[in-house]
Amino acid sequence: VAETAEAIHAEVKRAPVVNADETSFGRCGKARMWLWVAAGADAEAFRLLPGRGAEQAKDLLGEGYPGILHRDRWRPYEKLAAAMHQLCHSHIRRDFQSMLESRGETGTQGCMLKLASDRAVHLWHQFEKGEIDREALIRLMKPIQVEIRRRLEHLRDGPDTTRKARGTAKDLLRQWNSLWTYVHRE
Numbered sequence: 001v002a003e004t005a006e007a008i009h010a011e012v013k014r015a016p017v018v019n020a021d022e023t024s025f026g027r028c029g030k031a032r033m034w035l036w037v038a039a040g041a042d043a044e045a046f047r048l049l050p051g052r053g054a055e056q057a058k059d060l061l062g063e064g065y066p067g068i069l070h071r072d073r074w075r076p077y078e079k080l081a082a083a084m085h086q087l088c089h090s091h092i093r094r095d096f097q098s099m100l101e102s103r104g105e106t107g108t109q110g111c112m113l114k115l116a117s118d119r120a121v122h123l124w125h126q127f128e129k130g131e132i133d134r135e136a137l138i139r140l141m142k143p144i145q146v147e148i149r150r151r152l153e154h155l156r157d158g159p160d161t162t163r164k165a166r167g168t169a170k171d172l173l174r175q176w177n178s179l180w181t182y183v184h185r186e
Contacts, residue, residue: 005045008045012039012040012043012044012061013038013045013061014040015040015043015067016067017040017041017067017068018038018039018065018069019039019070020039020061020070021036021071021072022034022035022036022052022074023035028050031050032050033048033049033050034048034049034050034051034052034056035047035048036048036049036056036057036059053076054076054079056076057079057080058079058080061080063080064082065080065083067083068085068086068185069084069085069086071086071087071088072088073087073092073171073175078175085175085178085181087172089121092172093121095172096110096117097110098110098165099113099114099155100113100114102162102165104160105160105161106160106162109154109165110165112151113148113151116147116148119144120144123140123141123144124137124182137183138183138184148179149173152173153169155168155169156169156170
């Protein structure tokens with residue numbers, strides 16, 4: 001089946017949009033293994049690899065993958081520099097949920113971030129249903145983006161922010177443009 005598996009892998013590498021992820025798979029002999037997946041619209045490729053780093057991410061899609069890569073915040077994917085990146089909002093919403101379960105200012109900001117995220121998801125659903133067009137999506141998303149950025153900056157700079165929330169805020173601000181690729185691109 002190697003020939004077929006490689007043909008599928010090549011098909012995924014040509015896909016204009018790929019969703020990618022990896023998860024721990026256990027051990028193969030002494031090596032800890034990771035199951036990597038790249039899913040395009042027409043094909044999915046799985047790779048069982050010893051590691052969870054940049055080399056494995058490059059193996060998954062090729063170093064020069066030119067499409068849109070929908071992914072979590074795992075840094076090795078950033079080595080695929082030719083790709084346009086879109087961060088997974090489901091992962092980010094879980095981060096916001098974790099923040100809102102904290103006490104004090106982190107909880108307050110987490111709650112407000114989750115509500116802003118709810119509004120962004122609602123707009124996306126309206127766009128998917130054809131209730132608004134791309135121009136309206138871009139226009140209506142701007143105040144949500146401003147609010148989310150302001151709240152992340154507050155968490156990054158605030159003295160009462162938990163360490164975990166501060167780190168998440170810094171990372172999301174660092175990858176800011178990758179949060180919003182879907183707003184502007186098909």
